[in-house]
Amino acid sequence: MTELAEHVAAIGRPLKRKEDARLLTGKTQWTDNIQLAGALHMAILRSPMGHAKITKLDVSGALKYPGVEAAYGAAELGDLNASVPCVWPVTDDMVAPDFPALAKGEVRHMGDCVALVLAGTAAQAADALEGIVVEYSALPAVINMDDAIKEGSPLVHSDKGTNKCYTYKLQPQGDGAYEAAKAKADVVVKRRFVNQRLIPSAMEPRAVVASPMGTSGELTIWSATQVPHVLRVLLALVTGVSENKLRVVAPDVGGGFGGKLQCYREEILCVALANKLGRPIKWTETRSEDMMATHHGRDQLQDIEIAATKDGKLLGLKVDLIANMGAYLQIITPGIPLLGMFMYPAIYKMDAYDFSCIGVFTNTTPTDAYRGAGRPESTYAIERIMDELANELGMEPMELRKKNWIKHEEFPYTTVAGLTYDSGNYEAATDKAMALFKYDELRKEQVKRRASGDKVQLGIGISTFTEMCGLAPSRTLGALKYVAGGWEHCTIRVLPTGKVELVTGTSPHGQGHETAWSQIASDTLGIPVDDIEVIHGDTRTSPYGMDTYGSRSLAVGGQAILRAGEKVVEKARLIAAHQLECSANDLEFDHGVFRVKGDPSKEKAIQAVAFEAFSAHDLPDGLEPTLQAESTVDPQDFSYPHGTHLCAMEVDTETGKSTIRSYVCVDDIGIQINPLIVEGQVHGGLAQGIAQALYEGAVYDSDGQLLTASFADYLVPSAPDLPSFVTDHTVTPSTTNPLGTKGVGEAGAIASTPAVINAIVDALRPYGVNDVPMPALPMTVWRTLNAARQGGK
């Protein structure tokens, strides 16, 4: 056998990603790169109206265009017009309107699918849309959520008789407990925060290819999706194609942020039509389609009330949400606010919590998961109201937090919302962050600028956040009426030459799983990182998995890798002991080598064991050949990363423009497998969280026209808009998983938004400003400042 590379401890090393070369150059298999002979290209005619009756639809004109093979409206599509599934009926009486892939007689948001054309090329299909005759009769649209729940409001679904989707309540201490806590309070602060609608805007738009493949009647669908496994189940259920004939492949996927956690209309249509016509069907969306038909995120009205004693001890918290579902329910639309429900009390101790949420339909693009999904909203509201309470009490905002947060010696701690946080050290992360930030110096400068009446004021924003991630213990999901489980799977095969195939059920779309998973397996098996190949994103090669979202892949999937690796080593130990003629207990295992205790000259590398397991000439009696093992792990609990984020903001009081001067964050995500990937995740998350605070916001007019339908109006920030981040960490291992890891994918996006807005409000506090709407674009800040100045007169 050839000389084996030696194993070097891999966990904790900032290795560059194995994926980088192909992802950064784009020389890889994106879905749109897949070219199949005989493919038909799909183009979709979308509603330009927010709400209208379709009074006439004639697709026959499209058939006269060159290269067109077929055109369909709902009438032509007939039984193939399957409905988009929602898998989270949050209450027994939830209103769940039908969501057909092609609209049946009525369009309910701009971008709703009306008709489609299939042609030989994408250009021919796009051209032929002009041949479709469609006439609309406008219906009154409802956009604003407060309006939607008023009596007499126009209805998004007139057959339902209401725009309310559901009402959900959580009162862990019982009805009246909050009121009792409030009765004891010296100070009660109430605010309405608007957590605006965002558009996920992944770099790669959605794309689908569906095709009959092979001789077995199999249908393969390639999709730019985060969830090939979930998608297979759902496509089988809604299209009627047998699940064991459906293969779903997620090739390299260029970002998702939740926007590709879905079973989309276009995916359903491609599968149904490929199955009917026996030909490949391909569809790649334009950026314009992405803006209006890929699901949106956030969009909640948050009425929040906090009660405290005059010395700053929190007593209770009441949260009443109105959450925008959009026009229809998609995969987990109604559940998103409930993912935030448990996190409003955040890191703070108090006596009573009262939560309610009303889900509302409007004539807008459906909402669903977007980076953080529920927790950015809750974190924003609690961290904002803590600053407002501090102001009301005349306390330094960090002191108020310190007074109320769970102390490190109090873990595990069961919060007022009913979650048990396993670990954390808010003191350590905060001390480190404040030192890096030079908090006291900045406060001194702030005093000076206020005194001198500087046109550019300085503000300091705090966010001491935590989040729940690592979706999720299956029983918990069941209790919340979510239909699927939260386990994850891994298979590890050590091949005869000592190389490893690691099959994971997670589905990376930019996260770097191939590198990080190799690092975990490397240390478990004692085999070098470069000898490990990670296989993912294909239901044929990795048949079991729950995919990638909710910062779950490492927190849950990592456990399956560890366990599968341990099983491999257990089996290898039996073979090594047999061949070294000792008992399995007499073997040490170190850096991939089994050695007999007390006689280190007798040793066998795991790679050699793999060959013995393959040749099977001399295995212990009853032991099966091959060296492989699999593990499916259901997590014991969520994980609770936390951190302290600090933002120094300069606000130009003449123009209203806010410029971040410095941003420091110290995150505690437990044990880090690859610190370089962690830093990348934090940077990207910060960018998206800051984007919500300062730049991004989807805007509709009263007719349901999306006014921010391109990047000229929907402002996704780029590098020059962002400061150089100072990131650091503390390490408090999770105690509920054996790797001690927590999630990091969403931390930056969850933590940063309130830090930024708190900083702007802090800068403008002397003028009487006590809130700034998001995104805090210059005109908005200028108007807020003017209103406060006039209010003060």
Added chain:
Amino acid sequence: MIPSKFDYVRPKSVDEAVAALKAGGEDSKVIAGGQSMLPLLRLRLAAPSVLVDCARIDEMKGIKDNGDSVTIGAASTHWDVMNSDIVKTHVKLLADATATVADPQIRHRGTFGGALAHGDPAGDLPAVVLALDATLEIAGSKGRRQVAAKDFFLDYFTTAVGPDEILVSITIPKLGKGWGTCYEKFNRSANGWAVVGVAAAVKVDGGKITEARIALTNCAAIPVRASSVESALKGVAVSASEIEKASQSAADGTRATSDLAADKEYREHLMRVITARAVSCAAGV
């Protein structure tokens, strides 16, 4: 990107380009860097019959020092313009403003002439040529003509360049001794369009402003000179407070639009603030 069908020609000379435009009829369009045209094609807001690509016409490229003026070929890229020693030395205002146009990718593709001929009210460069009293040379089937910058911009996306004409070059007189310039751009994100932009050239003599030329971006359908501020600044001492006072009339004669970035009231407020900042910067305050 799937635009409507169009023909495409790439002439080698201005005469060939003019002939191709004429042959293509009313729906023919000029393309150079494509940074304005491609988005229109992508959204099918433009459906030209023929695109006449002028990016490779030698006469339309290059930057020349004429002694008292500088001539820039219309098809010079923003990148070429902002990195030209001639421009940096003699027309610094243009170099500075060009450096604020969009992002590096766009600056490498987009052209100076294209940005002017497109006539976008939010484009940065129209205000610069207006402030500097540039002359634009237009070629057509009836020959060539020179148009002053003040007569070049006619309305939203409409300039003096006719359907079978082409912008060939731009000649900008050098400013003499004592002049300072500044382009102050206010935008919402670093790569975004100007909400308001102010191109200012100010002559200072003996601590006083003796002459000022100020043009505003995105304050009307076309770039406009802030002539009342120009008058008000004459003889004013070079001090922030004096300049601020003189800039209070910046919105006079403008027709501010309301959009997501700024309503009329805010935009007019910005005109005053940004004008004061641009003039102060140009005057070295």
